[in-house]
Amino acid sequence: MALEFSPETHKKFDAIVGRYPKKEAAMLPVLYLAQEEFGYLGPEAIEYVAAIMDVPVARVYGVVTFYTMLNMKPIGRHHTQVCRTLPCALAGAERITAAIKAKLGIELGETTADGRFTLSEVECLASCGTAPMMQVNDDYYENLSEQNVGEILDRLK
Amino acid sequence: MEKILLRNVDAPDSHTIGAYRSRGGYRALEKVVREMSPERLIDEIKASGLRGRGGAGFPTGMKWGFVPKDSPKPKYVVCNADESEPGTFKDRLLIEKDPHSIIEGTIIAAYAIRSHTAFIYIRGELSFGAKVLGRAIEEAVAAGYLGKNIFGAGYDIDLILHRGAGAYICGEETGLLSSLEGGKGWPKVKPPFPATHGLFGCPTVVNNVETLASLPWIVERGAARYAAIGTEKSKGTKLFSVSGHIRKPGVYEVDMGYPFKKFLEEDCGGVPNGKKLKGVIPGGASMPVLRADELDGVTMDYESFQAAGTLLGSGGVIVMDESTCMVRSAWNISRFFAHESCGQCSPCREGCHWMEKIFRRVERGEGKAGDLELILSVSGNIMGNTICPFGDAAAMPAAAFIKKFRPEFDAHIAQKKCTVSAS
Ligand SMILES: Cc1cc2nc3c(=O)[nH]c(=O)nc-3n(C[C@H](O)[C@H](O)[C@H](O)COP(=O)(O)O)c2cc1C
Numbered sequence A: 001m002a003l004e005f006s007p008e009t010h011k012k013f014d015a016i017v018g019r020y021p022k023k024e025a026a027m028l029p030v031l032y033l034a035q036e037e038f039g040y041l042g043p044e045a046i047e048y049v050a051a052i053m054d055v056p057v058a059r060v061y062g063v064v065t066f067y068t069m070l071n072m073k074p075i076g077r078h079h080t081q082v083c084r085t086l087p088c089a090l091a092g093a094e095r096i097t098a099a100i101k102a103k104l105g106i107e108l109g110e111t112t113a114d115g116r117f118t119l120s121e122v123e124c125l126a127s128c129g130t131a132p133m134m135q136v137n138d139d140y141y142e143n144l145s146e147q148n149v150g151e152i153l154d155r156l157k
Numbered sequence B: 001m002e003k004i005l006l007r008n009v010d011a012p013d014s015h016t017i018g019a020y021r022s023r024g025g026y027r028a029l030e031k032v033v034r035e036m037s038p039e040r041l042i043d044e045i046k047a048s049g050l051r052g053r054g055g056a057g058f059p060t061g062m063k064w065g066f067v068p069k070d071s072p073k074p075k076y077v078v079c080n081a082d083e084s085e086p087g088t089f090k091d092r093l094l095i096e097k098d099p100h101s102i103i104e105g106t107i108i109a110a111y112a113i114r115s116h117t118a119f120i121y122i123r124g125e126l127s128f129g130a131k132v133l134g135r136a137i138e139e140a141v142a143a144g145y146l147g148k149n150i151f152g153a154g155y156d157i158d159l160i161l162h163r164g165a166g167a168y169i170c171g172e173e174t175g176l177l178s179s180l181e182g183g184k185g186w187p188k189v190k191p192p193f194p195a196t197h198g199l200f201g202c203p204t205v206v207n208n209v210e211t212l213a214s215l216p217w218i219v220e221r222g223a224a225r226y227a228a229i230g231t232e233k234s235k236g237t238k239l240f241s242v243s244g245h246i247r248k249p250g251v252y253e254v255d256m257g258y259p260f261k262k263f264l265e266e267d268c269g270g271v272p273n274g275k276k277l278k279g280v281i282p283g284g285a286s287m288p289v290l291r292a293d294e295l296d297g298v299t300m301d302y303e304s305f306q307a308a309g310t311l312l313g314s315g316g317v318i319v320m321d322e323s324t325c326m327v328r329s330a331w332n333i334s335r336f337f338a339h340e341s342c343g344q345c346s347p348c349r350e351g352c353h354w355m356e357k358i359f360r361r362v363e364r365g366e367g368k369a370g371d372l373e374l375i376l377s378v379s380g381n382i383m384g385n386t387i388c389p390f391g392d393a394a395a396m397p398a399a400a401f402i403k404k405f406r407p408e409f410d411a412h413i414a415q416k417k418c419t420v421s422a423s
């Protein structure tokens, strides 16, 4: 078990845990910290988080598998997530997904060979008034068209 | 119509404390902490008639009143900023453009129940919103509105911003609390209610962003002015998020009781491209759909939507024009619920997947006679048989789509294809 937080991350960890009335409550922020530091939450990362949070490993597994934003496997540099729920679908989300698939040459759930993009579909992201839309890592891209989505992806190196 | 919730969003730098204060911000909080007892504050909010904007419409002052005054345990307030109901994006606007109104409202609610620790639980995907809120909280701490002895009045309050990690069910209040306790977002059986047994078993109030953002105005202008707006049982103004086939999508603030048809046609510009309106979901994807011919006389308030056979919900208005395949729309929504069921109770876990599978095969032209009855029966078996209201939220729209647009579903099965749209 080689994984460990860097000293700076450890300081952040202490600060986060200190904010909450109970340590367990800091589980999600600590998992975010681990995901940022280790890239994804594989078995070693999960064991490490269980150890520093003083909870059983199974509990951390349960949490990591429950939430869509916690990744158990490595993903591409730009996690491209197209919203597929009704308002976006009414605005043509399927055409956006098809255009991205064609451009990147991958299917849903796949990562490009160069590790640049992973493509997923997600449910409503509270951006239905500017549909269709996608989220790439932290950023929202709204009012997409088959034309502008290609240009957006080109800019993400 | 006077703007209450959207009064600040268009002002320059509306997200900063300077802009917020220059527009009267934090005066309500000062008044509350300096001049009002928690009891009087609760009475005032009861008198305003404010009902929760998270979907259920529960009276806010009454909810606060259920919190035991003399509990030896700590008490908590949680601002529910999980906004994930499809078709709803009003809280996000407030979070990004008017975070201080949410912070001020949250502190006011905390004061009402004598809580010293409050949380804002924001859905994980809203990274930008979390940054805006985080900065706003720092500003409020620096200004002395959060922390020890605020306004020198002897009241301490700490506010923690907590990010979710992608799960619709964490918007349901007990699912949210499980998530905040560091676990899966599994809802809990009610009763006991959070007001007595909430976060870590302590008395807790969970309120929606919009509910809390309404508070500063009500405190400052008085309950009577708020209660003068709206209808008998629906007071004040409400935000509606409008999406789908509509000329001017966006967030609108409406006096409760406003005519729905007029709203869609005049305020939102109607259905574009010369198409006709076919159906509209007025309250987010969990609520029953209405056919265009059912809108006459419907007004935008709890009573009228209910009389029309649907619910106001979160105010997520999804508009569908005549080219929309209703089978496909129903399938899309059932897929959402199948994806988001937390899996804890079998009627919901199994039923949602079943409904999704059947809607999918009907949509693909592979439906069989009896499929629609099967969905209606599954839906009926979910209703009322689950731990949390998610089950009803999945079952209601499925049944409504079939009942309201039955001929279209029958045609899909009989002709083995869609007869409405080419795609
Ligand atoms: C499945 C489900 C999802 C919900 N999602 C949200 C949500 O995203 N935001 C919200 O404020 N309330 C949501 N609610 C309602 C909450 O359970 C709760 O009633 C609300 O936060 C209380 O606040 P209010 O009294 O101010 O409305 C949801 C309810 C259910 C059943």
Ligand code: SF4
Binding pocket: B169, B186, B187, B340, B341, B342, B343, B344, B345, B346, B348, B349, B386, B387, B388, B389, B390, B391
């Ligand atoms: S009704 Fe569905 S979402 Fe709610 S607790 Fe049961 S399985 Fe989970």
Ligand code: FES
Binding pocket: A083, A084, A085, A086, A087, A088, A089, A123, A124, A125, A126, A127, A128, A131, A133, B086, B087, B088
């Ligand atoms: S449906 Fe795509 S953001 Fe809401």
